[in-house]
């Protein structure tokens with residue numbers, strides 16, 4: 207991890223994230239509440255720099271005031287980029303958008319969002335008896351909304367109501383470290399490689415293809431989108447792997463341009479190798495949520511995955527925003543792929 211500027215008199219200080227090879231946990235007077243964080247971040251103007259210095263992952267704990275004032279999450283989001291996305295202007299399902307704040311995506315198994323957690327891995331533990339994090343035993347790894355061009359830069363993820371400890375965690379993997387540690391043959395394979403990303407639920411996932419499902423007819427707003435497999439961060443310049451796996455790549459025409467397509471092709475075999483490397487335990491941090499936790503993560507250089515919890519017994523509630531507007535020169539001047547049709551057409 208890069209050195210994070212630290213000043214004992216500052217409102218915000220950053221300490222390396224425990225049990226992780228990347229990321230930072232913020233402490234200090236500026237973390238006493240979400241309102242304090244907003245004030246400290248705005249006055250110092252350095253929250254985004256701290257995120258970059260921490261390899262794109264920040265944790266702030268104890269922001270319980272945000273539960274009663276969700277607008278604070280939107281205002282905090284403005285510190286990380288030019289545009290906090292309004293999900294009514296994306297392909298987001300309306301029942302998963304916060305009633306009063308269209309910038310907030312409600313991730314919950316409770317109504318009206320009704321989003322169920324993923325199943326537990328099979329088998330539930332690794333051969334060593336550990337909690338599985340590595341693909342393909344662990345699946346669901348993705349970077350947010352990579353099926354759009356330009357994709358969102360940064361997400362803020364806030365815990366309103368967690369699942370019981372030891373369940374409903376979020377796993378994060380560091381794409382910078384994963385790229386750096388690629389074996390030579392894989393580094394050569396990804397150098398100019400382009401991945402094809404597809405929106406979940408459009409019949410292009412690996413499981414849908416294996417089940418013989420006919421892909422949904424895609425409108426111009428949700429065509430699969432091509433993305434570089436190696437992205438150079440527009441601020442730090444660091445290269446990182448930019449990939450998803452079973453559910454958010456295009457397994458019909460992809461997963462990679464110029465390789466044999468489909469679930470049993472050369473492209474599929476390469477993706478499995480890359481994702482197993484990317485999600486090796488050395489690159490992964492597992493976050494077990496407490497009420498009031500805020501995680502800020504950079505989608506340009508990290509991927510993440512949800513874990514199972516008992517949705518029949520517990521309602522988990524999380525809020526997420528995405529910040530958009532600095533995807534790098536490769537996307538310069540591009541129209542938003544998801545705005546190719548009128549909102550009423552979605």
Ligand SMILES: [Fe+2]
Nearest residue numbers: 348349350510
């Ligand atoms: Fe996500």
